[in-house]
Amino acid sequence: MKLGYTADAVRAAEQPLLDAGQLDPLMRTAAAGLARVCRELLTGHHGQIAGRRVVVLAGSGKNGGDALFAGADLASRGAAVTAVDVFSRPFAAGVSALRAAGGEVEPLGPAALAALRAADLVIDGVFGTGAKPGLPEALSSLITDWQAASGTGSRADQLVVAVDVPTGVDASTGTTGEVSVRADHTVTFGAHKAGLLLPGGAEAAGEITLIDIGLDFEDVIPAVEAPEPADLVDLWPLPQPHMHKYSRGVLGLVAGSQRYPGAGVLAAAGAVSAGLGMLRLLAPATVEAAVLERHPETVTEPGRVQAWALGPGAPDSLEMRRALVDAENRSLPVVIDAAGLRLITRPLETSTIVTPHAGELVGLLGRLTTGGPDRAAVEAQPVTHAVRAAEALGAVVVLKGNRTVIARPDGTVVAPPPGPANLATAGTGDVLTGILGALLATTAGDLAEAHRIDLARLAGLAVLLHGLAGRHTTHASGLPAVIEELVLELGERRP
Ligand SMILES: NC(=O)C1=CN([C@@H]2O[C@H](COP(=O)(O)OP(=O)(O)OC[C@H]3O[C@@H](n4cnc5c(N)ncnc54)[C@H](O)[C@@H]3O)[C@@H](O)[C@H]2O)[C@@H](O)CC1
Ligand SMILES: [K+]
Known part of the structure; x- marks a missing residue:
């Protein structure tokens, strides 16, 4: 049985670790799990990592940070990684790691759309559990234009991996607005977010991998149970x-x-x-x-x-x-x-x-x-x-x-x-x-x-x-x- 928790419950479970100064190791574990799934998908679908085009959609919070660190991992293995800096204030340590590994950072604009369309793998790290309802107009247009290039992404063989939650999906309720990222795969951290198991979110998430980052949910009542x-x-x-x-x-x-x-x-x-x-x-x-x-x-x-x-x-x-x-x-x-x-x-x-x-x-x-x-x-x-x-x-x-x-x-x-x-x-x-x-x-x-x-x-x-x-x-x-x-x-x- 998969158990789903609200964004608030996940934040509460994370808090004691953050209070103990554990943000860095948490993010390292999360990003390492995300990078591993991306490597497996790239190798499985495109034969290798080196030379593959990867685009990271990076928001300004930790979700973007996770995505940038995973992008850095792929760049260090020879992938051509471009991060699209969606809100002009990306997670700084993630940007440094990506640049150090040979990746690039682009502002949101026409070049970003072209890169997105041509990518073998897109990593969606715009919003995770910190999303407020509604997508800003520029982001919403970018996702719409990207998805319009084909039914579900630019290229039939393009892989889309969402970080924690597909952007545009409410992590707690699964509700999606008119525009949301449709992922083939979602890598979620600490616990399944309730929204990933509910109508809307479940369809947007695709296959889900849960990465254990050591959060404790023992005494928390799950918002959703998904029987298997x-x-x-x-x-x-x-x-x-x-x-x-x-x-x-x-x-x-x-x-x-x-x-x-x-x-x-x-x-x-x-x-x-x-x-x-x-x-x-x-x-x-x-x-x-x-x-x-x-x-x-x-x-x-x-x-x-x-x-x-x-x-x-x-x-x-x-x-x-x-x-x-x-x-x-x-x-x-x-x-x-x-x-x-x-x-x-x-x-x-x-x-x-x-x-x-x-x-x-x-x-x-x-x-x-x-x-x-x-x-x-x-x-x-x-x-x-x-x-x-x-x-x-x-x-x-x-x-x-x-x-x-x-x-x-x-x-x-x-x-x-x-x-x-x-x-x-x-x-x-x-x-x-x-x-x-x-x-x-x-x-x-x-x-x-x-x-x-x-x-x-x-x-x-x-x-x-x-x-x-x-x-x-x-x-x-x-x-x-x-x-x-x-x-x-x-x-x-x-x-
Ligand atoms: N919960 C956990 O234990 C962990 C969470 N991690 C990651 O951290 C994420 C949560 O990070 P954050 O709390 O930084 O939140 P997010 O990265 O989900 O997004 C929050 C950022 O986006 C901005 N934002 C939100 N909605 C917006 C909107 N509609 N328009 C414009 N800006 C908007 C916020 O002001 C904030 O800067 C998780 O989804 C996960 O990816 C992991 O790194 C490690 C551990
Ligand atoms: K995301």
Whole structure:
């Protein structure tokens, strides 16, 4: 799991070392790590370092300093390095090091643009964690003109390495303005900056290398967690030898209707493929029949459950309202999707996950808060609005989109890597709700016991697995079989 921290948290972690006069060694370690990645990339993509054209975009702070020191390293190995001095007050020690190694410094101007376009490698050291919002006009034009030369940089084989954070990306939130550097690779120091793991920043950052510079984050709560496939092996709830079907977990599912029978089938298949003790389906007879045909183990009699999943393809019905009352009365965890979301007009008194897409989040925020956003606002700032909804609901919000983000009521976020575009097809959300329901049912005991299970982390695992499965199928009804295979594999790989 990658953990992301805000710029403030990183500065706070850095402060004791700065107070102890450790800036120089910190920057040396940072620059050495940056230089190593640049050397590897240059050698890997362009065969060698000597003779390669490198441009350093140098701002006035330490970010520029790191970039200049790395540039000096490359110049000392024979690269032709030009630094573009963006604000006419570059980090002095970095400039000296670069000049001593044979590099040059240019002011921002037409020559800088030409150099930028011709470079084999561009090192973006304009802003890091010290960036204030908004790019100055001259810088913004320079980046725009450079990027205009081709889709993502001047030359198809040009490498762009961002120092700590791509310039134009907010290190804490990942928000980008209209203009920002798009890197192939970002070398970040001390800890992942939260913005690198969030929508916007993650796309701008490309591949990320973390360089350890000895900062201590032991007691700091990360702003973002980004689950990785290895976490599935460690954390996915798997059946234990002592379990029987009831102790493993029964999920009550209210899904599907005469109009949308398929949503019931897909949600049921999602739940079954994720693994659970028993699935109880409450749905119209046609939906029951369709589900039973594929999953004859499904029980269609009402009875006790350990968790509820409500909403996919189901209208607002008496069953759904009863299930919600049962969830609150018996403190059962519940995942609520689609039409189920319209029943929510106040925070629920039980562990809750809601799974809106942007349009549904608009409705939810409209019912829960005053001055709710419109859809465009949610799409522009998904994290901010998911967090607002999580705070207002006191629940975990899984905001579905091309990059699904998961928000906790305390404002922290789980950001799984983006799923494949394959998942942009009808029915994949129903499968996700089924998976989430199965996870709630199988962890309900632990959830009740002093909240040992973190719902948002659980949702992160579900979204991650759903995304991985999406790479192997082009349609929603293909997902459950792949999910089942992946879950079985997790069991085999767990030590
Ligand atoms: N956090 C750490 O522990 C370490 C940080 N290091 C580097 O230091 C960076 C942070 O350095 P700084 O605090 O100097 O900050 P930055 O180098 O990110 O930028 C701050 C400088 O740019 C100016 N600036 C910011 N926004 C501007 C805007 N919109 N228009 C014009 N000027 C603007 C500021 O006034 C300041 O001079 C990190 O990103 C990283 O690269 C490393 O060198 C070593 C250790
Ligand atoms: K940067």
